[in-house]
Amino acid sequence: MKENHSKLNYASWNSILSGCFQSGQTQEALNLLSEMQDSGFKPNQITLTSVLTACTNSESLRGGKEIHGYIFRHCFLNDTTVLTALIFMYAKCGKLKFSQKAFEMMHTRDTIAWNTMIMANSMHGNGEEALTLFTQMLKSSVKPNAITFTGVLSGCSHSKLVDEGLSVFNSMSKVHLIEPDAEHHSCVVDVLSRAGRLEEAYKFIQNMSIKATPSAWGALLGGCRVYKNVDLARIVAKKLFEIEPNNPGNYVSLSNILVNAKLWGEASETRKAMRDKGMKKEPGCSWVQVKNKVHTFVVGDKRNEHSDDIYKFLSDMSDKMRQAGYLPDTEFVLQDLDGEEKEDTLCNHSEKLAVAFGIMNLKGESEITVFKNLRICGDCHNAIKFMAKIVGVRIVVRDSLRFHHFRDGFCSCKDFW
DNA sequence: ATAGGGTTAG
Numbered sequence: 001m002k003e004n005h006s007k008l009n010y011a012s013w014n015s016i017l018s019g020c021f022q023s024g025q026t027q028e029a030l031n032l033l034s035e036m037q038d039s040g041f042k043p044n045q046i047t048l049t050s051v052l053t054a055c056t057n058s059e060s061l062r063g064g065k066e067i068h069g070y071i072f073r074h075c076f077l078n079d080t081t082v083l084t085a086l087i088f089m090y091a092k093c094g095k096l097k098f099s100q101k102a103f104e105m106m107h108t109r110d111t112i113a114w115n116t117m118i119m120a121n122s123m124h125g126n127g128e129e130a131l132t133l134f135t136q137m138l139k140s141s142v143k144p145n146a147i148t149f150t151g152v153l154s155g156c157s158h159s160k161l162v163d164e165g166l167s168v169f170n171s172m173s174k175v176h177l178i179e180p181d182a183e184h185h186s187c188v189v190d191v192l193s194r195a196g197r198l199e200e201a202y203k204f205i206q207n208m209s210i211k212a213t214p215s216a217w218g219a220l221l222g223g224c225r226v227y228k229n230v231d232l233a234r235i236v237a238k239k240l241f242e243i244e245p246n247n248p249g250n251y252v253s254l255s256n257i258l259v260n261a262k263l264w265g266e267a268s269e270t271r272k273a274m275r276d277k278g279m280k281k282e283p284g285c286s287w288v289q290v291k292n293k294v295h296t297f298v299v300g301d302k303r304n305e306h307s308d309d310i311y312k313f314l315s316d317m318s319d320k321m322r323q324a325g326y327l328p329d330t331e332f333v334l335q336d337l338d339g340e341e342k343e344d345t346l347c348n349h350s351e352k353l354a355v356a357f358g359i360m361n362l363k364g365e366s367e368i369t370v371f372k373n374l375r376i377c378g379d380c381h382n383a384i385k386f387m388a389k390i391v392g393v394r395i396v397v398r399d400s401l402r403f404h405h406f407r408d409g410f411c412s413c414k415d416f417w
Numbered sequence: 418a419t420a421g422g423g424t425t426a427g
Binding site: 009010011012013014015016017018019044045046047048049050052053056079080081082083084085086087088110111112113114115116117118119120145146147148149150151153154182183184186187189190193213214215216217218219220221222225247249250252253374375400401 | 418419420421422423424425426427
């Protein structure tokens with residue numbers, strides 16, 4: 001049924017569109033977008049920003065590029081809001097270089113524009129660049145706000161810039177008259193934890209002027225995992241079970257730390273406690289876009305029609321990787337299996353399947369981008385470094401936290417994840 | 418009159 005939209009104006013068109021996009025009804029929104037144009041309304045700044053945000057959230061680089069073209073053709077390149085949305089879309093789709101280009105051509109940069117560019121660098125592991133941008137922002141007399149500091153601090157934690165992070169944190173109230181909130185405190189815990197300064201992080205949490213949130217304790221637990229501190233992990237996890245009783249992630253983290261320390265019994269007790277409370281670990285899932293279609297993979301997935309080829313590819317790759325010095329890290333297999341079985345279970349992780357499928361469908365491109373809902377597994381992180389070198393491509397993986405850029409045997413996170 | 422861009426640890 002064709003509806004009569006003759007009474008609609010710009011504001012109502014944009015309201016409906018943005019409502020559809022925000023509630024995830026993307027197809028409905030796209031249909032409305034073309035109806036809007038048929039009724040003689042050209043998308044304006046607000047329409048474009050709202051469509052770009054939808055592209056950002058669905059990681060639709062293809063859609064975002066189309067809008068970029070439209071923006072270019074229709075001279076919207078001087079609109080700060082539209083360009084900010086464009087910068088964020090490229091960053092979230094793994095194309096930081098394009099974000100930088102868009103940022104460079106901005107005429108006016110407000111606080112949100114700077115914040116977006118700082119956060120884009122932070123999530124791609126460029127802590128130094130995030131700090132440089134922050135300095136430039138201050139020089140250009142744009143006032144930072146609370147979100148600016150969250151962005152800068154998370155850049156510091158991802159790049160192991162401890163002194164810089166602490167100094168930025170201390171400058172907040174002293175220089176910028178912004179009181180650090182719970183999130184900023186959590187960032188500091190993360191800065192210290194990721195640098196291995198676990199005791200300091202623990203003391204910081206205990207002496208904080210505000211009550212530590214689950215994110216602060218969670219950052220510390222993450223540090224305990226990286227630096228294999230079982231004793232502190234038990235204390236921190238106990239705290240998390242109290243203040244965040246319904247989050248299965250905390251049980252999974254503690255269990256992983258215990259498995260890593262070969263404390264199988266205690267690990268399975270932890271997982272049992274999780275199950276007894278009716279909680280389930282979120283399944284790991286990776287996806288990759290090939291020719292405008294999103295292909296998803298879970299562990300051991302055989303649903304893909306080229307599944308046999310994918311496993312064959314990984315098996316051949318595995319031989320080449322071993323010749324290049326790759327050693328499967330069976331610590332990342334959580335069941336108590338014997339050696340050979342463990343290696344088998346490593347080869348079918350969702351991120352390896354998605355990366356393999358991406359490489360098999362390169363079609364002359366030199367870069368693939370894979371997304372994962374959870375954190376990338378340690379063995380996969382290592383394996384993908386080898387794959388990037390052997391195949392001679394750039395592999396970008398966005399896990400639940402950030403982007404990893406693999407190239408020539410190395411990852412942009414410098415193995416600090 | 419109604420509408421648009423930026424947060425966190427697993």
